[in-house]
Amino acid sequence: MDNTFDMLHEILVKLFQDIMDIERKAIITKEFQDISNNDMHIIEAIGIDESKNMSMVAKMVSVTVGTLTIAINSLVKKGYVNRMRGEQDRRVVYISLTEKGKIAYRHHEEFHRQMIDAIINGLSEDETKILVKALSNLNKFFRGYQERKSENIEKMK
Numbered sequence: 001m002d003n004t005f006d007m008l009h010e011i012l013v014k015l016f017q018d019i020m021d022i023e024r025k026a027i028i029t030k031e032f033q034d035i036s037n038n039d040m041h042i043i044e045a046i047g048i049d050e051s052k053n054m055s056m057v058a059k060m061v062s063v064t065v066g067t068l069t070i071a072i073n074s075l076v077k078k079g080y081v082n083r084m085r086g087e088q089d090r091r092v093v094y095i096s097l098t099e100k101g102k103i104a105y106r107h108h109e110e111f112h113r114q115m116i117d118a119i120i121n122g123l124s125e126d127e128t129k130i131l132v133k134a135l136s137n138l139n140k141f142f143r144g145y146q147e148r149k150s151e152n153i154e155k156m157k
Contacts, residue, residue: 026111032104034078040108042071043080048102051084051094080104 024037032040045060046052058068072095075081080101086092097105120128 023111027108029107032107035075035080035104039071039075039080040104042068042075043097043101043104044108046081046095046097046101046105048097048105051096053086054093054095057095075101 020037027040028035028037035043042057042061045057054065054068054072058065061068063071072081072083076083079098082096082098084094084096086094119131123131
C-alpha cells in the first residue's frame with residue numbers, strides 16, 4: 001500500500017503542476033497573449049450558449065462577484081466579453097462572449113478535448129469507467145475538502 005500511495009502521490013503532485021503550466025502555455029498563444037489563464041477559465045464559465053448573470057459565473061469560478069467584476073472589466077476592454085443590464089431588473093448584470101471571446105472559448109475547448117483524448121486513448125470501456133470513478137472520487141474530495149477542514153478546526157478548539 002505504501003508503494004501505491006507513493007506512486008499516486010508523485011503522479012498527482014506532478015500532474016497538477018504540469019496541467020497548470022502546460023495549459024497556460026498551450027492556450028495563451030500569440031493570439032490570446034492579452035489574457036491570463038484565469039481569464040480563459042472565466043470565458044469558459046460564461047460559455048457560448050446564452051448570457052449568464054454575474055452571480056452565476058462567480059459561483060462557477062469560485063470567486064466573489066466583486067473579484068469577477070474586476071476580471072470582466074478587463075475582458076470587456078479587451079473585446080472578449082459583452083456586459084448588459086437586465087431589462088426587468090437593472091441591478092442584474094448579464095455577460096456573454098463576443099465573437100473574439102467565442103474564438104478563445106473554442107481554442108480552450110480544443111485543448112481540453114485533446115487532453116481528454118490523450119487520457120482515454122487505448123483504454124477499454126471498463127478501464128474508462130474505472131478512471132471516471134477514480135476521478136469522480138478525487139473531485140468529491142476536493143469539493144468537500146474545505147468543509148471538512150473547517151469542521152476539523154472547530155473540533156480542535
